[in-house]
Amino acid sequence: MKEKNFLDRVMEFEQHLQYMQEQFTLMIHDVAKMTEENHTLRLENEHLRERLNVLDEKLESPTKVKERATADVGEGVDNLARIYNEGYHVCNVHYGSSRKGEDCLFCLSFLSKHHS
Numbered sequence: 200m201k202e203k204n205f206l207d208r209v210m211e212f213e214q215h216l217q218y219m220q221e222q223f224t225l226m227i228h229d230v231a232k233m234t235e236e237n238h239t240l241r242l243e244n245e246h247l248r249e250r251l252n253v254l255d256e257k258l259e260s261p262t263k264v265k266e267r268a269t270a271d272v273g274e275g276v277d278n279l280a281r282i283y284n285e286g287y288h289v290c291n292v293h294y295g296s297s298r299k300g301e302d303c304l305f306c307l308s309f310l311s312k313h314h315s
């Protein structure tokens with residue numbers, strides 16, 4: 200009688216181990232999924248931050264000019280020239296995207312047209 204009881208306990212223990220193994224596998228899957236999500240969100244965040252910086256500079260220039268009593272007309276174009284020099288398009292064809300180190304004829308003609 201006691202022996203059977205012991206076997207029952209062993210089998211029960213085995214079932215517990217199997218259950219825990221299953222839970223562990225599920226947890227590993229969750230961790231893998233969360234790691235992947237984290238990676239995606241990190242990249243997206245980086246990308247959005249970059250876009251936000253470009254937009255900030257674009258939005259800041261008219262405000263700054265307005266705040267000053269003596270409006271510097273060349274300021275907005277200087278800002279765009281700076282953004283261009285930092286490696287971003289300022290032309291309306293590719294505005295805000297990275298130039299990837301290459302010069303852009305649209306940007307250059309836009310900047311020279313507005314720079315007198």
Ligand SMILES: [Zn+2]
Pocket residue numbers: 288289290292293294303304305306
């Ligand atoms: Zn461009």
